[in-house]
Amino acid sequence: MSIEPTVDFVKTLEVAVEQRDTKIIREVLKDVHAADISIILDRMSADECRYILSLLDKEISADVISELEEDTQRDFLKDFEPVELAGYMDYTDSDDAADILNLLPVKMKEEVITSLKNKEKVAHITDLLKYDEDCAGGLMAKELIKANINWNIKQCIEEIRRQTKNVEKILTVYVVDDFGMLQGRVSLKKIILSNDDTRIKDIAVPQVHVVQTYYEKEEVAEIMQKYDLEAVPVVNMQGKLLGRITIDDIVDVITEQAEVQQQMMSGLTENVEEDDTVWMLSRARLPWLLIGMMGGLLGAQLMGFFEGDLELVPAMAFFIPLITATGGNVGIQSSTLVVQALANPATGLLGSSAGSRLFKVFLVALINGLAISSVVFCFIFFFKGLSLAFTVSIALFCVVLLASFMGTVTPLMLDKLGINPALASGPFITTANDLMGLAVYFVIARMLMTAI
Amino acid sequence: MSIEPTVDFVKTLEVAVEQRDTKIIREVLKDVHAADISIILDRMSADECRYILSLLDKEISADVISELEEDTQRDFLKDFEPVELAGYMDYTDSDDAADILNLLPVKMKEEVITSLKNKEKVAHITDLLKYDEDCAGGLMAKELIKANINWNIKQCIEEIRRQTKNVEKILTVYVVDDFGMLQGRVSLKKIILSNDDTRIKDIAVPQVHVVQTYYEKEEVAEIMQKYDLEAVPVVNMQGKLLGRITIDDIVDVITEQAEVQQQMMSGLTENVEEDDTVWMLSRARLPWLLIGMMGGLLGAQLMGFFEGDLELVPAMAFFIPLITATGGNVGIQSSTLVVQALANPATGLLGSSAGSRLFKVFLVALINGLAISSVVFCFIFFFKGLSLAFTVSIALFCVVLLASFMGTVTPLMLDKLGINPALASGPFITTANDLMGLAVYFVIARMLMTAI
Numbered sequence: 001m002s003i004e005p006t007v008d009f010v011k012t013l014e015v016a017v018e019q020r021d022t023k024i025i026r027e028v029l030k031d032v033h034a035a036d037i038s039i040i041l042d043r044m045s046a047d048e049c050r051y052i053l054s055l056l057d058k059e060i061s062a063d064v065i066s067e068l069e070e071d072t073q074r075d076f077l078k079d080f081e082p083v084e085l086a087g088y089m090d091y092t093d094s095d096d097a098a099d100i101l102n103l104l105p106v107k108m109k110e111e112v113i114t115s116l117k118n119k120e121k122v123a124h125i126t127d128l129l130k131y132d133e134d135c136a137g138g139l140m141a142k143e144l145i146k147a148n149i150n151w152n153i154k155q156c157i158e159e160i161r162r163q164t165k166n167v168e169k170i171l172t173v174y175v176v177d178d179f180g181m182l183q184g185r186v187s188l189k190k191i192i193l194s195n196d197d198t199r200i201k202d203i204a205v206p207q208v209h210v211v212q213t214y215y216e217k218e219e220v221a222e223i224m225q226k227y228d229l230e231a232v233p234v235v236n237m238q239g240k241l242l243g244r245i246t247i248d249d250i251v252d253v254i255t256e257q258a259e260v261q262q263q264m265m266s267g268l269t270e271n272v273e274e275d276d277t278v279w280m281l282s283r284a285r286l287p288w289l290l291i292g293m294m295g296g297l298l299g300a301q302l303m304g305f306f307e308g309d310l311e312l313v314p315a316m317a318f319f320i321p322l323i324t325a326t327g328g329n330v331g332i333q334s335s336t337l338v339v340q341a342l343a344n345p346a347t348g349l350l351g352s353s354a355g356s357r358l359f360k361v362f363l364v365a366l367i368n369g370l371a372i373s374s375v376v377f378c379f380i381f382f383f384k385g386l387s388l389a390f391t392v393s394i395a396l397f398c399v400v401l402l403a404s405f406m407g408t409v410t411p412l413m414l415d416k417l418g419i420n421p422a423l424a425s426g427p428f429i430t431t432a433n434d435l436m437g438l439a440v441y442f443v444i445a446r447m448l449m450t451a452i
Numbered sequence: 453m454s455i456e457p458t459v460d461f462v463k464t465l466e467v468a469v470e471q472r473d474t475k476i477i478r479e480v481l482k483d484v485h486a487a488d489i490s491i492i493l494d495r496m497s498a499d500e501c502r503y504i505l506s507l508l509d510k511e512i513s514a515d516v517i518s519e520l521e522e523d524t525q526r527d528f529l530k531d532f533e534p535v536e537l538a539g540y541m542d543y544t545d546s547d548d549a550a551d552i553l554n555l556l557p558v559k560m561k562e563e564v565i566t567s568l569k570n571k572e573k574v575a576h577i578t579d580l581l582k583y584d585e586d587c588a589g590g591l592m593a594k595e596l597i598k599a600n601i602n603w604n605i606k607q608c609i610e611e612i613r614r615q616t617k618n619v620e621k622i623l624t625v626y627v628v629d630d631f632g633m634l635q636g637r638v639s640l641k642k643i644i645l646s647n648d649d650t651r652i653k654d655i656a657v658p659q660v661h662v663v664q665t666y667y668e669k670e671e672v673a674e675i676m677q678k679y680d681l682e683a684v685p686v687v688n689m690q691g692k693l694l695g696r697i698t699i700d701d702i703v704d705v706i707t708e709q710a711e712v713q714q715q716m717m718s719g720l721t722e723n724v725e726e727d728d729t730v731w732m733l734s735r736a737r738l739p740w741l742l743i744g745m746m747g748g749l750l751g752a753q754l755m756g757f758f759e760g761d762l763e764l765v766p767a768m769a770f771f772i773p774l775i776t777a778t779g780g781n782v783g784i785q786s787s788t789l790v791v792q793a794l795a796n797p798a799t800g801l802l803g804s805s806a807g808s809r810l811f812k813v814f815l816v817a818l819i820n821g822l823a824i825s826s827v828v829f830c831f832i833f834f835f836k837g838l839s840l841a842f843t844v845s846i847a848l849f850c851v852v853l854l855a856s857f858m859g860t861v862t863p864l865m866l867d868k869l870g871i872n873p874a875l876a877s878g879p880f881i882t883t884a885n886d887l888m889g890l891a892v893y894f895v896i897a898r899m900l901m902t903a904i
Binding site for chain 1: 468483485487488489587609612613618621622623639640641643644645659676677678679681682699700702703704706707710711713714715717718719720724725726727728730731733734737738740741742744745747748749751752753755756757759762763766767768769770771772773774776777778780781782784785787788790792793796809812815816819820823824826827831854877879883890
């Protein structure tokens with residue numbers, strides 16, 4: 001079983017690297033998985049990283065480089081010699097190699113490609129560099145096993161043998177015609193259980209889920225998740241087989257997507273991580289803080305119109321946080337449910353109509369609004385008297401209804417406009433609801449105070 | 453290529469079901485994937501669902517049942533005859549069958565198990581029912597291909613042939629000794645490329661990532677994601693091979709985990725979906741709304757102490773929403789970053805210390821606090837004069853620092869206590885920050901007003 005690095009382990013390694021003790025480094029890293037080595041190297045300096053990589057098996061080093069964090073790759077690899085980097089890239093899958101090359105300065109990218117020994121890889125990589133990184137074309141690897149539909153099993157096995165070094169995980173064999181058009185697939189199980197002279201044509205499954213090069217990565221994730229696929233072939237418009245996307249890349253897409261949604265919900269404008277620089281972190285946070293601040297200042301202006309009422313009943317100010325906080329909470333709860341429903345492909349097709357959706361939201365808001373307002377009414381009635389109790393609880397009730405409505409409609413509208421609806425679950429809805437809540441509160445207060 | 457159902461398609465099917473037109477239903481569903489059929493059935497009535505399932509191939513029906521939403525399974529399946537359900541379960545993978553049986557009333561569960569024809573499946577299922585659904589034992593399927601380490605390739609292929617109906621996707625062959633202890637694995641590629649008399653011992657890879665039955669599903673997800681695995685074997689404490697977990701189940705775990713985190717962040721206490729009942733939705737929302745309400749009422753009490761100041765300067769009330777909203781926004785931004793760092797396994801081991809983490813948070817808060825406070829100072833100075841401008845901007849600056857600190861420390865503390873830290877990014881932090889912000893604002897105001 002492979003070894004997972006502990007804190008002690010990392011210390012031993014650090015000491016060995018400091019003393020340039022080749023033997024110990026090799027010994028220590030012998031049974032460690034590339035994914036674990038890359039986690040350690042992520043925390044080291046560029047020089048140390050380069051040194052350790054030079055001591056490992058080229059194939060392992062290639063895997064380690066692919067697994068490094070993108071920031072680390074960008075920082076470290078630009079100091080490598082092009083020939084040195086090309087030496088590793090010769091062992092990297094085409095999709096990972098293309099991703100790495102995309103991080104390099106243009107001149108160095110060209111130099112690395114020129115220095116590659118494996119000429120098939122050069123063709124693969126230059127093909128992949130054409131595609132946007134966020135679409136199926138940018139996610140696919142060119143390495144796969146394809147068999148001509150007219151072959152027999154023996155020929156197919158020969159092809160597997162020929163490609164065995166290039167394609168680490170076969171998963172499935174894709175069947176193509178003489179023009180490279182995808183015709184189906186054959187599982188390895190069937191190949192094992194068939195005779196050498198069985199024709200591929202007779203055992204191929206024609207139903208294959210495919211994606212086109214231009215599909216967005218979220219669409220690819222949706223398809224692979226829905227149909228439980230370990231790999232999906234990528235074809236062009238004509239149906240020609242170009243590559244395949246494996247589930248490990250899609251798992252990363254799903255995780256990243258969830259992180260981005262969370263960050264949108266919490267008002268971070270760039271994809272930052274806790275270990276980014278102070279400057280990057282500040283910059284990612286500032287835009288929404290400024291928007292929230294502008295909302296707050298607008299709220300102050302708005303309340304200026306009601307200064308007279310506040311002078312008359314200063315206790316009105318006490319319940320401002322209650323009104324704004326409740327509006328915010330209700331709004332975020334509502335929008336999150338809509339955002340999650342929108343993210344679920346099944347609901348898109350067969351979901352309920354906008355009308356019945358809003359009616360349901362209204363009912364839920366009614367129940368929760370009544371519950372909260374009643375408690376608040378009793379509390380204020382007891383401490384501050386009837387007229388303030390009426391004002392606050394009625395305003396609160398209206399705010400719950402309005403915030404539910406806004407929280408439901410905003411993400412639906414953003415989605416229609418092609419904007420990520422998760423944005424609506426963040427500071428956006430809070431700021432809007434703050435302003436709305438204040439307006440409702442003071443207008444109702446003035447109406448009731450004059451009435452009573 | 454398989455057909456994806458459109459709205460028209462669903463309508464055609466609904467009409468056919470109404471008219472009990474067996475022929476059209478069979479024709480229409482012929483090329484539709486089980487995952488798509490289940491999405492349609494999720495929206496139908498229990499009777500319609502049962503009727504459609506009875507028309508399909510038993511194997512397809514079994515897949516459809518496994519793919520139905522959990523709520524639907526719970527609602528529909530309890531009305532099935534035990535023998536009828538057992539007829540489908542005979543074709544279901546052991547892990548899916550166990551999940552479904554866990555939803556049924558105890559008596560019906562026993563009846564279904566007794567009615568199963570496949571006696572090996574009975575043994576598998578009763579074994580799986582022992583494990584908690586949220587751990588590796590509850591996620592694993594018993595169906596897998598294992599080969600004895602002393603066999604040769606020919607014997608291994610015979611085993612694959614024997615199991616071909618039970619194990620749909622082989623992915624890898626697990627190697628065990630005479631006592632069933634896991635010794636390694638062999639890829640199908642190697643089996644294809646080896647001669648019949650090659651010994652398994654000579655081509656097996658001894659390094660295998662394994663999980664134990666008691667591992668939590670999040671741990672399993674972490675391991676499979678880190679090492680890019682399509683399947684992981686499950687062993688007991690002694691190292692005996694018990695089953696395997698495939699990546700499709702883990703993709704669902706990852707998605708579900710992200711949804712739960714989002715819901716925690718937005719103050720929903722149960723795992724609800726937009727299409728749940730009004731009552732369930734209200735119940736999931738109410739607890740946090742009540743806590744937020746209590747926070748608001750506490751805030752009102754707190755401000756009561758400062759009623760004199762408010763009477764003196766009613767304009768102070770204008771900036772309450774600015775203070776509370778900024779505190780909330782900063783707190784959520786900070787806590788989200790910590791929550792995401794905690795979710796990243798790499799950071800756990802080699803992450804920075806609490807001290808340097810807090811210092812960085814302090815620097816970011818300093819930059820953002822200065823930026824916002826300066827703008828606010830200028831604005832209020834222009835509209836309301838120097839003394840209020842000083843009060844609000846200094847209070848705002850302090851609130852940004854405090855909220856950053858709270859937003860960082862709270863999730864770390866919750867994590868230490870074994871509580872999901874995502875809770876700290878939700879209404880929890882907002883409510884706490886509202887109260888703290890108000891206190892800071894009014895205390896600073898009183899101090900400055902007396903000073904100036």
